[in-house]
Amino acid sequence: MAAENKDNTLMEKLSALCKRRGFIFQSSEIYGGINGFWDYGPLGVELKRNVKNAWWEDVVRRRDDIVGLDCSIIMNPKVWEASGHVGGFNDPMVDCKECKARFRVDKVFTVVIRDKNDGIILTAVVEADDEQSALQEARRSANSKTRRKFANTKDDLSETVLRTDELSKDEVCPCPKCGGELTEPRQFNLMFKSHAGASEDSASVVYLRPETAQGIFANFKNVLDTSRLKLPFGIAQIGKAFRNEINPRNYTFRSREFEQMEIEFFCRADEADKWYEYWRDARFQWYIDHGLKSEKLRLRNHETDELAHYARACADVEYEFPFGVSELEGIANRTDYDLKAHQEASGRDMTYFDDETRERFIPYVIEPSGGVDRAVLAFLCEAYTEDEQPDDKGKMQSRVVMKFHPRIAPIKVAVFPLVKKEGMPEVARKIHAACRDAGLASFYDEKGAIGRRYRRQDEAGTPLCVTVDGQTIEDDTVTIRDRDSLLQQRIAAGDVVSFVQERIS
RNA sequence: GCGGGCGUAGCUCAGUGGUAGAGCGUCACGUUGCCAACGUGAAUGUCGUGAGUUCGAAUCUCAUCGCCCGCUCCA
Numbered sequence: 001m002a003a004e005n006k007d008n009t010l011m012e013k014l015s016a017l018c019k020r021r022g023f024i025f026q027s028s029e030i031y032g033g034i035n036g037f038w039d040y041g042p043l044g045v046e047l048k049r050n051v052k053n054a055w056w057e058d059v060v061r062r063r064d065d066i067v068g069l070d071c072s073i074i075m076n077p078k079v080w081e082a083s084g085h086v087g088g089f090n091d092p093m094v095d096c097k098e099c100k101a102r103f104r105v106d107k108v109f110t111v112v113i114r115d116k117n118d119g120i121i122l123t124a125v126v127e128a129d130d131e132q133s134a135l136q137e138a139r140r141s142a143n144s145k146t147r148r149k150f151a152n153t154k155d156d157l158s159e160t161v162l163r164t165d166e167l168s169k170d171e172v173c174p175c176p177k178c179g180g181e182l183t184e185p186r187q188f189n190l191m192f193k194s195h196a197g198a199s200e201d202s203a204s205v206v207y208l209r210p211e212t213a214q215g216i217f218a219n220f221k222n223v224l225d226t227s228r229l230k231l232p233f234g235i236a237q238i239g240k241a242f243r244n245e246i247n248p249r250n251y252t253f254r255s256r257e258f259e260q261m262e263i264e265f266f267c268r269a270d271e272a273d274k275w276y277e278y279w280r281d282a283r284f285q286w287y288i289d290h291g292l293k294s295e296k297l298r299l300r301n302h303e304t305d306e307l308a309h310y311a312r313a314c315a316d317v318e319y320e321f322p323f324g325v326s327e328l329e330g331i332a333n334r335t336d337y338d339l340k341a342h343q344e345a346s347g348r349d350m351t352y353f354d355d356e357t358r359e360r361f362i363p364y365v366i367e368p369s370g371g372v373d374r375a376v377l378a379f380l381c382e383a384y385t386e387d388e389q390p391d392d393k394g395k396m397q398s399r400v401v402m403k404f405h406p407r408i409a410p411i412k413v414a415v416f417p418l419v420k421k422e423g424m425p426e427v428a429r430k431i432h433a434a435c436r437d438a439g440l441a442s443f444y445d446e447k448g449a450i451g452r453r454y455r456r457q458d459e460a461g462t463p464l465c466v467t468v469d470g471q472t473i474e475d476d477t478v479t480i481r482d483r484d485s486l487l488q489q490r491i492a493a494g495d496v497v498s499f500v501q502e503r504i505s
Numbered sequence: 506g507c508g509g510g511c512g513u514a515g516c517u518c519a520g521u522g523g524u525a526g527a528g529c530g531u532c533a534c535g536u537u538g539c540c541a542a543c544g545u546g547a548a549u550g551u552c553g554u555g556a557g558u559u560c561g562a563a564u565c566u567c568a569u570c571g572c573c574c575g576c577u578c579c580a
């Protein structure tokens with residue numbers, strides 16, 4: 001309990017810092033906000049962009065076997081019928097008005113068992129996956145007297161099993177848990193709907209994509225025909241996706257508008273297991289390499305009964321957030337399910353022809369699918385650190401520092417004149433300009449006390465601070481200060497750019 | 506969607522029917538000269554929003570929006 005309170009405090013402190021320093025704002029805040037939508041401020045957009053750029057650099061630019069793609073958010077609605085999203089994203093649910101339990105309509109069954117004279121021996125309402133298990137569950141729940149009746153009248157029983165949504169209006173189905181009254185079934189439309197064109201009739205209905213993956217599958221042939229790639233190869237995409245989450249929670253973790261970074265890596269069926277393991281391990285390592293400590297980061301292989309119908313294997317990269325362990329990225333072996341589905345639905349050929357073996361087949365696909373916003377949130381949680389550092393009188397003061405990995409830090413280096421006179425600002429501005437010209441995100445600040453400026457950069461997570469002082473004017477050296485250790489060393493002003501570049505790479 | 510808690514300055518919060526507050530932060534000037542310095546001054550509020558009760562509402566009532574926790578959900 002104590003630990004939970006502490007963790008809640010951490011999330012509150014983090015979200016307060018994110019607002020105070022301009023990482024994350026609530027969307028439409030001046031109008032009271034909107035549930036499940038978030039904005040990234042000046043520091044947040046740099047952080048998020050750095051995360052996306054690092055991913056793109058590592059999975060596209062530095063590889064010969066993966067190419068990029070940027071699809072439209074709105075696609076022909078037939079895409080979502082073929083992918084199963086139109087059917088599978090709409091589960092009607094009922095709630096119990098008494099005990100507040102919620103059930104999927106198609107998982108609640110009413111079981112009636114009668115003898116040959118039509119006398120009712122047992123009625124029961126149970127939660128089960130199908131009719132068969134509903135009947136078993138109902139028989140199991142019967143008391144001993146009823147069970148004896150079962151035994152005595154073995155072959156003359158008539159059994160009726162009805163799903164909740166198959167009952168007629170006047171038949172009331174009570175709650176399987178407490179016997180309370182259930183609400184009318186309610187539809188949950190998890191895809192955002194809109195209309196393409198000005199007329200809002202049913203023919204114009206379109207959906208905002210709930211995942212970026214389908215755009216890749218839909219373009220499989222286009223990429224194959226234009227890129228001269230051979231199996232195995234991948235197509236990568238970063239982009240927004242939209243899901244009408246029933247209950248957005250946990251800061252930006254479960255948002256209704258979010259960004260995905262996905263690879264669909266196509267390969268031969270007999271090599272799918274090998275590539276699945278390759279990507280699972282590579283993607284796990286990527287998060288470690290960018291600062292997530294492995295004791296908070298986990299790789300969890302899904303149990304067989306946990307797998308989605310289209311997946312042969314799946315693993316989640318999970319992170320221990322203050323609010324619990326949650327998924328950052330899923331790596332799945334989706335087999336040839338998606339391309340097959342689109343081949344059937346569109347009537348277009350989705351096969352690959354292997355010149356060497358003279359075989360024609362639909363490739364398997366390994367999908368590493370990560371949430372950009374979730375990665376950013378994990379990096380924020382991991383970076384947030386409070387420590388004790390001495391002030392100018394040697395007294396220990398608490399300090400908040402965002403210990404970002406240098407590659408994702410919004411600002412790489414801050415340049416200060418120790419004081420705003422004696423030519424120091426001019427020298428500092430030159431160093432600042434040199435950093436910028438070298439492509440470094442540099443920040444110049446000459447206002448207020450030097451200690452305060454350092455601490456401000458600590459909250460922004462800037463790895464290095466350069467200070468121009470009186471000695472700079474004499475011998476052209478500056479101090480450079482490390483965010484985590486607070487250690488300073490003196491280097492030549494002309495070496496600042498190369499020093500910073502070496503330290504952040 | 507249900508239940509509970511919360512919503513007052515940029516941030517953290519005090520204020521239980523009678524003049525809108527504190528600390529921190531921000532800005533300016535001076536001083537200072539390497540880790541949240543000091544002094545002086547300044548700016549910043551639809552008290553989440555909308556109705557109602559009342560002579561009078563930040564405060565009481567209702568609705569609504571948002572945030573947090575639990576349940577639920579998580580293709």
